[in-house]
Amino acid sequence: MFVVAELSRDLQEFVANYSVDRRNTDSLKWDALQERYGDPTLLPMWVADMEFQTPVAVRQALTERVQQGVFGYSLTPDSYYEAFFQWQKERHGITLQKDWVRFDTGVVNSLYAMVKWLTDPGDEVVILQPVYYPFANAIKDNDRKVLSVDLLSGDKGWAIDFEALEKTFKHHTIKLLIFCSPHNPVGRIWTEAELVKVLALCRQYGVQLVSDEIHQDYEAELGQFKSVLTVADGTYQDDVIVLTAPSKTFNLAALLNSHVIIPDPDKRESYDAFIKTIHQTEGSLLGRVAAEAAYRHGGPWFDKLRGVIAYNYSVLKETLAEIPEVKVADLQGTYLAYVDLAPIVPADGLTDFVQKACGLAVDYGAWFSPKDKTYIRLNLATDPKYVATAADRLAEQLKFRKK
Ligand SMILES: Cc1ncc(COP(=O)(O)O)c(C=O)c1O
Structure with a gap:
């Protein structure tokens, strides 16, 4: 397990104050998993919205x-x-x-x-x-x-x-x-x-x-x-x-x-x-x-959010650093991490790997380009606990596949 610098206290407070459980709120991301992926139990890391309430104002x-x-x-x-x-x-x-x-x-x-x-x-x-x-x-x-x-x-x-x-x-x-x-x-x-x-x-x-x-x-x-x-x-x-x-x-x-x-x-x-x-x-x-x-x-709220996203990216990056074959694109902008799972996961096994082995719902690279069949996109604008879970599941399953 890699050690990532702790989430600072004010960012912990941000997460505690704004993070919400979106299940059963007619959320596309959380409540359409059966319809979109055939499995309601997946951890949703897809579609670009967040688990954070908007600013109080x-x-x-x-x-x-x-x-x-x-x-x-x-x-x-x-x-x-x-x-x-x-x-x-x-x-x-x-x-x-x-x-x-x-x-x-x-x-x-x-x-x-x-x-x-x-x-x-x-x-x-x-x-x-x-x-x-x-x-x-x-x-x-x-x-x-x-x-x-x-x-x-x-x-x-x-x-x-x-x-x-x-x-x-x-x-x-x-x-x-x-x-x-x-x-x-x-x-x-x-x-x-x-x-x-x-x-x-x-x-x-x-x-x-x-x-x-x-x-x-x-x-x-x-x-x-x-x-x-x-x-x-x-x-x-x-x-x-x-x-x-x-x-x-x-x-x-x-x-x-x-x-x-x-x-x-x-x-x-x-x-x-x-x-x-x-x-x-x-x-x-x-x-x-x-x-x-x-x-x-909303400026102060947004700057904290940026901090949480940066933290989440570091967690993902460092957790996946255990498997150097897997490439995580630099996150200069957006809150979306683009990850190439080749050469460990073949294109035709990607869905099974992500959904069945890791229990995740992601955006697939093939949606963005017919050539990106081994890529996945993960949404990092979420509670760090979900990013940690997703990263750990991916790392564990990738290491298992490598053996
Ligand atoms: C590049 C880009 N354009 C547009 C949208 C969606 O915009 P809207 O919800 O305003 O249609 C997204 C959502 O993820 C996006 O990433």
Whole structure:
């Protein structure tokens, strides 16, 4: 057993105060295990939400709004923009303007809208697999074709294959690149140099870049994340469309509130004309009430959460260090650990190994890329006791297999 530095006292307090048992709460993660994995007893380490209650201020704001008892059509108050913009400015140095922002009921919904808006049936759309699987679904479900420029994985971790990206842009007619930043599932925070290269290629070949920045706040080291809105001092601001939401940061996914940020006025006009043919959403009232309180008051809560995630990652990494063949990707951003179980577990035995031998429910690498058949993704935004259990079960079973 490896010894990991103790969880500090204030993080222990955070876990004690905010951790909840989500069984029997209609939680997808906990209560759909039978339906999704055929076994309700698995320990769920899949889907990207958490076992932590949102900050107290968020719950108070929601309670107060619910007490009003009227839920008619609503406006987004200026105070929302203030709180949202201040968070973006303080955390990431992004200066936003009110007229750039459109609302949606989720980033995945926006991905589907982006594909419909920016491409035509039969078009090829570029993504960098392995990547969050709704990217591919949004393309395929809209009768477009997925063209993956696969990320490279080597000793130095995951990287963009710029040569292949340029070749693809040169030899295919590509209108849209859907980009993930920070990148789920490989945990990369792209450097400014990498982002500039991607943006310059998109500009050169006339490819629209849509950047999904939903994980922007999860930085292992603060200040690492750069939005495509701000790289090269904002040189590419008018080129890009950015999708964000407070839902990953503050565990608000079911409140259905997300942002579409479009700085360029012509693109915005085109988007507005398009989106009204799909839905004329006013967004989610309670989602916005929660988000405003979270942006305004949730910083200290969030920084503790980041501490717990860092601790959980160290537990996983050190426990699996006993089996050096198994690779755990660097966690620069997101709260999702991408682990390659090859060469110990063969692709065709992965499900049995994870579910039957280890009793875990995970996201499988094959969901993110057809090539990643020996990978699993583990969610670390949870009570450390679950991460310790998952890591111990994996280590024990891997050692057993190795014998
Ligand atoms: C990269 C990425 N985009 C979008 C989402 C989901 O966004 P939403 O719940 O707003 O549809 C997730 C959830 O895990 C994600 O990882």
